[in-house]
Amino acid sequence: MDPFGRHIDYLRISVTDRCNERCLYCMPEGYKGWAQRADHLTADEILRIVENSTALGFRKFRLTGGEPLVRKDIVEIARRIWELPGVQTLGISTNGLLLKELAVPLKQAGVRSVNISLDSLDAAIYQKLTGGRLEIALEGIAAAAAAGFEVVKLNCVLLRGINEDQIVPLARFGATLGMPVRFIELMPLASGGPIHDGHFFSITEAMERLASHDPLELANDKPHGHGPARYYRFRGAHVGFIGSITCADFCKDCNKLRLTADGKLRPCLGRHGEIDLLPALRGETESISHAIHEAIANKPENHSFADDFQVNRPMTAIGG
Secondary structure (H helix, E strand, C coil): CCCCCCCCCEEEEECCCCCCCCCCCCCCCCCCCCCCCCCCCCHHHHHHHHHHHHHCCCCEEEEECCCHHHCCCHHHHHHHHHCCCCCCEEEEEECCCCHHHHHHHHHHHCCCEEEEECCCCCHHHHHHHHCCCHHHHHHHHHHHHHHCCCEEEEEEECCCCCCHHHHHHHHHHHHHHCCCEEEECCCCCCCCCCCCHHHCCCHHHHHHHHHCCCCEEECCCCCCCCCCCEEEEECCEEEEEECCCCCCCCCCCCCEEEECCCCEEECCCCCCCCEECHHHHCCCCCCHHHHHHHHHHCCCCCCCCCCCCCCCCCHHHHCC
């Protein structure tokens, strides 16, 4: 339990801060945190952290980046985590560009759910936002569908003036595939880039945009995963809304810690406090379990995004 009675059992693991795209809201221009060492933590170090966390009651794990699939050993990491006693769920968050080749190996390694970023179905907008090619991402989505994961979800960051016209097409696209699309409010984590507060588009506006085209009905269940999304029914499928900025009770049920690409435990995405695990991994200080306990004890009640939050490092280094 953290100081506010929340049961912390979910660890999001950033296995790298490298990426094969450069999303404007995630990686600032010129960022090269991996320049000195491509992968800050080895597979063995990641597994030691997971082993210690399962001993403390963690049961849910998600591999993130940067782009986790650029790690050559990502399938091995997934397989070794899934084989650990106590691991109940294992997911991965990806831009999908490498899923055509890796979807089946990841499924065989134990990955149960996949979240795929898809901010537009317009190739020009997609390229502007990510620097990547939409057709490759769509091939990855198709590969994930064919691989038979328990859940495949599509994530769209809402950006005023850039992709708000994509809300309805994306929701309809997800409904056609039977994949939940989740619309996510822009968080102030893109320091010094072209994306700024003026691009903020609320989930309330997104819901109104959808409801003006097709009925939107509150889903009485929470059918997809362990995150903060609130789900509605749209064309017989689910759409989710993640209102990290506008939902007053957004942090009420938060059950996660984040492991950053360079080996820090971050109790909250929207606050700067971190616990460095590298000394514990190298036997220089208290145990890994002690560091995890410290991170849980320092988990705040709420994020501070609304309090003139100042970015000290970008999303790609923290982990999505």
